[in-house]
Amino acid sequence: MTRMADAGSAGVTGGPAASHPVRTYLFALTEAGGTVPPELGVARRxxxxxxxxxxxxxxxxxDESRATGAEYRSWSASPAGEFRDWELRTPTSLARGMSDRMITGPAPGQAADTTTAIESLQPDLVLTSFMGVGAMIAAEARGVPFDVxxxxxxxxxxxxxxxxxxxxxxxxxxxGRMRDRAVNSGTVRLIDAYALAPINELRHEWGLDPILHTWDQMHRARRMLVLTSAAFDFPADVPDNVRYVGPILDDPAWAAGEAWTPPAGDGPLVLVAMSSTFQNHVECLQRIADALGSLPVRGLVTxxxxxxxxxxxxxxNVTVxxxxxxxxxxxxxxxxxxHGGHGTVIKALAAGLPLVILHHGRDQPGNAVRVTTRGAGVAVSRRAxxxxxxKxxxxxxxxxxxxxxxAELGRAVAREAAGSALLDELQVTPRDRTDPPGHP
Structure with a gap:
C-alpha cells in the first residue's frame, strides 16, 4: 500500500530529551562526499x-564524527579507493561499479562491524546510509529496528x-507514465543483475530470507528518512515507511570555520560551488570562471x-x-x-537564490529538473x-x-529545515525485538 509522502521538518526545537527517555543510537555511515554533512548533522541533533x-x-x-559529540568507531576495512564514476560510459558499467564499490563490496565487512557494535552498545535504533546494505542486514538479523x-x-x-x-x-x-514504468523496470533489472545475488548470499549467511529485488533491502527499514523538502521533490506515491523530514543545511566541517572576504566591487555576487568529490570538473570550473570574467559581477569560486x-x-573580478x-x-x-548536488541546491533555495546548474551525473540531473520546472533557475550542459x-x-x-x-520555493525549504519532524520520528523507537537468528 502506498500514500503521498508526509511533509515534515528537520530542525532542533524544544529542549533536551525532556519528555523522552534517553536512548542509544548507532549510526552506520559511509563516506559519499556531499552526504556526510547532512548525515552527521542528524547525529549532532x-x-x-x-x-x-x-x-x-x-x-x-x-574528526567530523567526533565533532558532533558522538562516540566514534571506524569500519575495520577502508574503502577501496575513489569511485571514478565519470569514467564509466554505459549504464551497465555504472551499475556494476556502483554494486561492487558502494553496495555489495563493502557489505560483508559492514555486517560484521555493525553486529559487533550492536552487541556491545545494545542500541534502540540503527541509522544507516542509503548504501549501507551490510549494516541494514546486521540490524535486521539482530532484531534491531533500523532507519535509512x-x-x-x-x-x-x-x-x-x-x-x-x-x-x-x-x-x-x-x-509518459508508460515511459517511466519502462525505464524504472529496466534500471531495477540492471542493478539486480549485479547486486541482488551478493545481497541474498549475505542475507543467507546472517540467517535471513532472500529478497526479490535489491531495493527491497531498503524497504525493510522501520523508516526511510528523506532529508529534503517535500516541496522540492516531485509528488509521488511512496511506501508507508517513507518520511520527508526536511533538509539539513549544515556546512561541511572543512568549510564551516573558514574566514572569507567578499570580493571587491559592487557588482552582484555570484557563488560558484561544485562537487566536494572529484568529478573530473576542473575544465568546467575554468569555463565558469571565464564566463564570470566577462560579466559585471563579482565571482566567488569555492x-x-x-x-x-x-x-x-x-x-x-573572480576570487578562487x-x-x-x-x-x-x-x-x-x-x-x-x-553542479547540482543536493546540498548546494537546497541551501541556495533556502536562501532564496536562483541557480545555474551544470549537472555532471549521479543525482544532479534530477535536482536540476526539480529547479527548472519550478522556474527557480536554468540548466546548462557541463560542456557548455x-x-x-x-549568457x-x-x-x-x-x-x-x-x-x-x-524565494517562493525557498520559503517552504527553510520552514521544513527549521522544524522538528526528524527528531520527532527518531525519538519514537519501539524496542520490539525478536530473537535474532543465530549467526553460523
Whole structure:
C-alpha cells in the first residue's frame, strides 16, 4: 500500500530529551562526499537532545564524527579507493561499479562491524546510509529496528516520480507514465543483475530470507528518512515507511570555520560551488570562471577539497578559494552556479537564490529538473562554452522571475529545515525485538 509522502521538518526545537527517555543510537555511515554533512548533522541533533550516540563510519569521517559529540568507531576495512564514476560510459558499467564499490563490496565487512557494535552498545535504533546494505542486514538479523537516511530526493522507483538519474520531469498522460514504468523496470533489472545475488548470499549467511529485488533491502527499514523538502521533490506515491523530514543545511566541517572576504566591487555576487568529490570538473570550473570574467559581477569560486584553487586561472573580478562557509556567503549572493548536488541546491533555495546548474551525473540531473520546472533557475550542459555559461548567468540575474520562484520555493525549504519532524520520528523507537537468528 502506498500514500503521498508526509511533509515534515528537520530542525532542533524544544529542549533536551525532556519528555523522552534517553536512548542509544548507532549510526552506520559511509563516506559519499556531499552526504556526510547532512548525515552527521542528524547525529549532532540527536546528541544535542541528550541521547547516547555512536557513529560507525569511514576513517575519513573520524574528526567530523567526533565533532558532533558522538562516540566514534571506524569500519575495520577502508574503502577501496575513489569511485571514478565519470569514467564509466554505459549504464551497465555504472551499475556494476556502483554494486561492487558502494553496495555489495563493502557489505560483508559492514555486517560484521555493525553486529559487533550492536552487541556491545545494545542500541534502540540503527541509522544507516542509503548504501549501507551490510549494516541494514546486521540490524535486521539482530532484531534491531533500523532507519535509512536519504540526504536527497526519494530515489527509489515510485509512481508519479521520474526515473532516477535521467533528468526527466514526471511523465504525463498514458505514454509518459508508460515511459517511466519502462525505464524504472529496466534500471531495477540492471542493478539486480549485479547486486541482488551478493545481497541474498549475505542475507543467507546472517540467517535471513532472500529478497526479490535489491531495493527491497531498503524497504525493510522501520523508516526511510528523506532529508529534503517535500516541496522540492516531485509528488509521488511512496511506501508507508517513507518520511520527508526536511533538509539539513549544515556546512561541511572543512568549510564551516573558514574566514572569507567578499570580493571587491559592487557588482552582484555570484557563488560558484561544485562537487566536494572529484568529478573530473576542473575544465568546467575554468569555463565558469571565464564566463564570470566577462560579466559585471563579482565571482566567488569555492573549489572544495577535491580541486586546488591554483588549478583555476582567476579573472580580475573572480576570487578562487578552497572553501568558504556558505551560510555566510549565501545571504550576500545573488546567484549560485553549481553542479547540482543536493546540498548546494537546497541551501541556495533556502536562501532564496536562483541557480545555474551544470549537472555532471549521479543525482544532479534530477535536482536540476526539480529547479527548472519550478522556474527557480536554468540548466546548462557541463560542456557548455564560457560564452554560453555567461549568457545563462546574465539571463537569471536579469530576469526577476527566477529569484521570485526561488524565494517562493525557498520559503517552504527553510520552514521544513527549521522544524522538528526528524527528531520527532527518531525519538519514537519501539524496542520490539525478536530473537535474532543465530549467526553460523
Amino acid at each position: 540527536v546528541v544535542e537532545r541528550g541521547h547516547r550516540v555512536t557513529v560507525l563510519a569511514d576513517a575519513s569521517m573520524a 537516511l536519504i540526504p536527497n530526493t526519494y530515489p527509489l522507483p515510485s509512481p508519479g516520480a521520474p526515473p532516477l538519474g535521467t533528468g526527466l520531469a514526471p511523465g504525463r498522460g498514458p505514454l 573549489t572544495g577539497p577535491a580541486v586546488s584553487p591554483d588549478a583555476i586561472r582567476a579573472p580580475a 578559494v578552497a572553501s568558504a562557509p556558505h551560510r555566510e556567503v549565501l545571504p550576500e549572493a545573488r546567484l549560485v552556479v553549481t 562554452s564560457a560564452r554560453r555559461i555567461a 545563462a548567468v546574465a539571463e537569471v540575474l536579469d530576469d526577476p522571475s527566477y529569484r521570485e520562484a526561488a
